[in-house]
Amino acid sequence: MATVKDLFRDYLGKHGLKVTRQREIILEGFMGSPSHLSAEELYLRLRKDHPNIGYATVYRTMKLLADSGIASERHFGDRQTRYEPNTSDDHHYHLICNSCGRIIEFEDPKIEDLLQQTASDHHFTLSHQRLELYGLCPDCQAR
Amino acid sequence: MATVKDLFRDYLGKHGLKVTRQREIILEGFMGSPSHLSAEELYLRLRKDHPNIGYATVYRTMKLLADSGIASERHFGDRQTRYEPNTSDDHHYHLICNSCGRIIEFEDPKIEDLLQQTASDHHFTLSHQRLELYGLCPDCQAR
DNA sequence: GATAAATTGAACATCATTTTCATTTCAATT
DNA sequence: AATTGAAATGAAAATGATGTTCAATTTATC
Incomplete structure (x- = not known):
């Protein structure tokens, strides 16, 4: 079965983008975290194990995850954009x-x-x- | 019948706030514009007839309109906060x-x-x- | 009209996000 | 395994919407 990681790699390949260490780390971090995290919150989490990952890279990668259909952007009351993994049985x-x-x-x-x-x-x-x-x-x- | 203007004056009075020329102009401009304007859009409209009204004042007054129940804040896809007049038959x-x-x-x-x-x-x-x-x-x- | 408190406007601060740009990394090829 | 060109990274600066500060002005009350 195609894992989320495979899906992402596929998406990157088909769009002339590259599979990088950072993108894989961010995807894993995202999948292994509670839903509805903001880019900043994810950045702070990742930082513990990967102090060398940049702020901007997390932002950029979250956009990619949204573009590739792996995640959805959400806006609740506050200012931040939050992300949630897309499930196949979509609408909730x-x-x-x-x-x-x-x-x-x-x-x-x-x-x-x-x-x-x-x-x-x-x-x-x-x-x-x-x-x-x-x-x-x-x-x-x-x- | 109580006009929106009266409602706003009432609200201001009850909260120790003052009725000012700018607030009245902004309220009138808001009521006389299409719905779902952002503070900036309203500012640009008002500016034509009232070049001396400040940016910050429009922001502040829109917040007051929301607090007083005359307007509601809305967030659609973009970054801006948009305002719509509150009708009595609420939910749409x-x-x-x-x-x-x-x-x-x-x-x-x-x-x-x-x-x-x-x-x-x-x-x-x-x-x-x-x-x-x-x-x-x-x-x-x-x- | 005097007075005190609230408001204004302009400039500056803030917060999330985006962009810039020099440097590094990836992946396809020799 | 080295070359190479395109894409990615990270740090810092830019952006854009909104908030805040503060001296000068206006409002409501006496």
Whole structure:
């Protein structure tokens, strides 16, 4: 089976780009971290084991991961761009706690259908979608 | 009936803030412009008739409009924060063309119900939500 | 109208991200 | 294994949206 690493190598090859030590390290670091990290957060994590990896390289590589379809860019409330690995069963949405920042993912085929229907009604062809619910999680309500 | 202007004055008064010429000009400019303008775009528009209004003042006032509930901040694909007037019949969503940037608003009570249901399932109390569909509008598909 | 507190505008600060550019690395070839 | 040209790297500087500072001005209240 094609691993994510293979996918990335493929993508690089087909675009005249090179497989480098840094890109492999960054991909591994990304796959082995919790989802929704920002480029900076990933940089800080990688730094421990790889103090020689540059800030800009992490930014550049995250863009490549997004371009290659391995990751998706996400924007939540704050300023930073966050990345999450793309799963094959694509569409999921987010439930975000305003207080503790907890992020819960969920899916809903019924919602998905309705969204697709709406797009069709307006004669749009959809590329991607964003759905986020913000509120207080049970724990934070308790306080 | 209370106009938006009255609402804003009220808000300012109750918070020990002052009604100034600039704030009134900015509010009027905002209400008289297409929705989804960024602070910078509004600044550029206002500048024509009011060359003496400062950049920072527009930013500050837009924040006030958001705080007072008159406007809502929105983040679409790009970096800029955009503002839209708050209507009383709150929840609507956005359909955005990747190519020409056109923004279409829509509502859907069925979707709204499903979202509310999802939040309940996770014992979340919702504060706000964000739903955006990105794709190509009919015109841009034609090209 | 005097007064104190809030606001303004211009310049500067900030924060995430991007770009520049000299140096290094990769990969295809001799 | 050495050559070579294109692409990548890292450090520093640039960028772009937004925030903040501070002296000068304006507003609301007395």
